[in-house]
Amino acid sequence: MSTRRLTTAQALVAFLARQYTERDGRRRRLIGATWGIFGHGNVAGIGQALVEYADEMPYYQGRNEQAMVHAAVGYARQSNRLSAHAVTTSIGPGATNLVTGAALATVNHLPVLLLPGDTFAGRPADPVLQQLEVPHAGDVSVNDTLRPVSRYFDRVTRPEALVPAALAAMRVLTDPATTGAVTLALPQDVQAEAYDWPEEFFAERVWRVRRPRPDxxxxxxxxxxxxxxxxxxxxxxxxxxxxxxxxxxxxxxxxxxxxxxxxxxxxxxxxxxxxxxxxxxxxxxxxxxxxxxxxxxxxxxxxxxxxxxxxxxxxxxxxxxxxxxxxxxxxxxxxxxxxxxxxxxxxxxxxxxxxxxxxxxxxxxxxxxxxxxxxxWEARVTAAYAPGAEDARPTQTQVLGLLDTLAGDDDILINAAGSLPGDLHKLWRTRSRDQYHVEYGYSCMGYEIPAAIGTALAAPGRPVWALVGDGTYLMNPTEIVTAVQEGVPLKVVILQNHGYASIGGLSESVGAERYGTAYRYRSPDGTYTGDPLPVDLAANAASLGMRVLRAHTIRDLREALAEARSATVPTCVYTETATADTVSGAPAAEAWWDVPVAETATRPPAVKAREEYDRHVAARRRHL
Known part of the structure; x- marks a missing residue:
């Protein structure tokens, strides 16, 4: 039998470069690229292998491990789950930073391959840097946090174990019923260990994505x-x-x-x-x-x-x-x-x-x-979108209305958290099958900007908008640097409303009085009710390399959005919404949502909210 002597990491990269999907007669590469941040857990293994096979496996340099997964998820969603990205990190905090992104991928049934480094399989020194010691279980590492959020998990503790593990990983990634995050934890010593691999392991392999018919x-x-x-x-x-x-x-x-x-x-x-x-x-x-x-x-x-x-x-x-x-x-x-x-x-x-x-x-x-x-309802949408006075600050719905006048069938809108998902779901006039990209299965703050990069990589030439509030922007702006580095012309719209506005509204409705939801200085009574914080998110975006357009009025915003849409470099449109507390302008919720309210309280807002909660919960039913 013909063999090829490679390290485990080299074998894995060579294998991934030769995997394909096929559906409806169209063949696509399964793993289109690998995102990576390198440390001692993967730099000499997967890192070296990506250098070795740079002509076969494209590589993207990320700034935050969670964000790399979000970018991969955006790519997979735009690719109809027929092509995915891999993400590699070192052991330790790099690996545990994957957990949120993995949960998002699995909740949304979107494929992503996670390749975290792991502690030494041979245990030459124990413990090593970033090793979690569990007194009752010697085989546990921090990567075990990925088990509950992965559709498939394996730890490759010997080189030859990679063969069944890699094949199982591809099976899960390409199965419409089970796909999500797949994790292959790779001990750093095993990554660098050589083995004689059968040539058949590196043959091109096509995974046909099934379309089961009804019984x-x-x-x-x-x-x-x-x-x-x-x-x-x-x-x-x-x-x-x-x-x-x-x-x-x-x-x-x-x-x-x-x-x-x-x-x-x-x-x-x-x-x-x-x-x-x-x-x-x-x-x-x-x-x-x-x-x-x-x-x-x-x-x-x-x-x-x-x-x-x-x-x-x-x-x-x-x-x-x-x-x-x-x-x-x-x-x-x-x-x-x-x-x-x-x-x-x-x-x-x-x-x-x-x-x-x-x-x-x-x-x-x-x-x-x-x-x-x-x-x-369409008349209500038109009313919510109405621009109003040209010299006024826009409401959130007026921002959407102005964007609605500019967007064509090719535009893609990305959002995940805050009050925007609700406004978009109610109001946005979707023109094409993939224009509306709102990640609401996990509603993860910080998803929008990295996901926009992944989406743009899967849909080159199309205008891709990341719509973010100030809260979600502060969670994860770092991949702006990646967009600048790669020349990805995403359009980021930052809506500054000085806090967690959507949770502020929810807090008020459930009797918690908007406590701890505003981005403001403390007042003498200790509450966050002072002046707004002097945070300049536009300056922050510019410092990361983005071109920034500040829009103070509706007139400014209309011009800035048009300029951003035609831009060929990463561009940010920054605007401050009309008020700090009522930022939306959208019609109120048309149906209830169960957020339990304090059953006992002395403050009147909570007492009133509980009465309203009891009224709604009485209408809940089980369909049997």
Whole structure:
């Protein structure tokens, strides 16, 4: 048998460079690049291997380990999960910094390969620098923190163990039902150890991404349920996008007239101007979608996992006897809500449903009802977007309105945290299937800027916007340096509202009185109610190498956004919103969200909030 003598790290990089995915006849490289920050845990192993194979494995230099994972996730999402990035770090804090990014990837079912260094397998010195000593378990390292947030975890303690571990990692990364973060922990001595590898390990390998068809019995049951429904509603989740099932969904909606509401991950499954698109659903949804959800007799979930925002904490689907049909590639999600499960790829399942429902349409009165409600909501969006006085500071929704006038089908908007996800879900008029990129499965502050870099790498030439508030910007601005270094022309819009505005509003609603949510000096009474802090985030962005455009008024903002959109270098638009406390201007929430309120309290705001909480929680139900 022919062999090749390489270190474990060299063998891994050479292997990764020859892995491919294939779906619908299109072949793509599975691991498109590796992000890395090097320390003693990986510099002589993976670091040296990346030098050795620099012509085969592209490399990106990150500044923060969590941010590198976010960039990889942005790339994977934009690539429809058919191509991913690897991320390598040293052992110790570099490895534990991966945990948040890994959780985000796994929650959102997005593939990323994590290659943290690990402590010495041979234990020549014990303990070594950054080693966690566990008196009752000698085989535990800090990398074990990645186990619960990884879809697959292995520690490669001998060179030959890499072969099955690497193959298992690729299997999980390319399986639509199980994909997420995959971790191969690599002891630093094993990384540098040589071994005679079989040549077959380095042969090109194609991983075909399956599209399972529905079981005929399940399909028949689903068709009967849809045929009997008078007020059906489709809830489109992120699985529609992952499957590239948008055309199949449109065809089903066109043929049957069933309205389509969308989760955060599913927004854009239909364009905003499609007659059947009724907007976002749930706590951050539109009044149209939430009314239809409350009165639906059948809910057809497509690629959704029914988070509490979608279900309004189990209070939204209120009609007695409402039933569910769940089309999902993952059996776990297909069985939620006591549904009739339809375990299949979203595109295949929707196409089979459409064929089986040929000639079936919803009642004309139902179509007229949701069409009228949709028109009414559009008028509310227009009002929220209205720019107002040219010399005034903009509200947050006016910022979105100005961006709405500039954005074309190619623009991609990225956001994850703060009050922006709610405003975007309610108001943004999505024009294309991948324009709306809001990471709300984990809602991770600091995601936006690195994810925008990964997205731009996967979609070169398209305008990519990272929309961030001051709180999320301060969490993780460091990858601006990477964007400058790589010449990635992302557009960062910083909205300065002097604090955690969204949590401030939530705090007020649950009786916590906005305590500890403002970025202000302390007052004499010890509270953070003094003057705003003199923080200049625009100067910070400029110091990291970005071109910065300051917009003080609506007129300034309109000009700055237009200039940023055409810029060929990383560009930041900085604006301070109209007020520190009421930054949004969007319509209020159309559905509840369960955030438990203090059951006993002496302060009136908490007492009042508890009364309101008890009223809402009484409407919660289990669908059985």
């Amino acid at each position: 005929t019995t399940e399909l028949d049951a689903a068709v009967r349920a849809v045929g009997a429904a008078r007020r059906p509603l489709i809830v489109a989740g992120g699985g529609v996008h992952h499957s590239r099932a948008e055309d199949a969904l449109r065809a089903l909606a066109d043929a049957t007239g069933i309205p389509v509401a969308s989760t955060q991950a599913g927004k854009g499954s239909l364009p905003h101007d499609h007659p059947a698109d009724v907007g976002g659903i749930g706590h951050t949804g539109t009044s149209t979608a939430d009314h239809l959800a409350r009165t639906a007799d059948l809910v057809i979930g497509v690629g959704t996992r029914y988070t509490d925002f979608t279900t309004a904490s189990a209070t939204l689907f209120a009609r007695p006897g409402v039933r569910f049909v769940n089309l999902n590639v993952t059996g776990f999600d297909a069985h939620k809500m006591a549904a009739l499960p339809l375990v299949a790829d979203a595109r295949e399942g929707l196409e089979d449903l459409a064929r089986a429902l040929a000639g079936h349409t919803v009642p004309a009165a139902y179509t007229a009802e949701y069409t009228g409600l949709k028109a009414g």
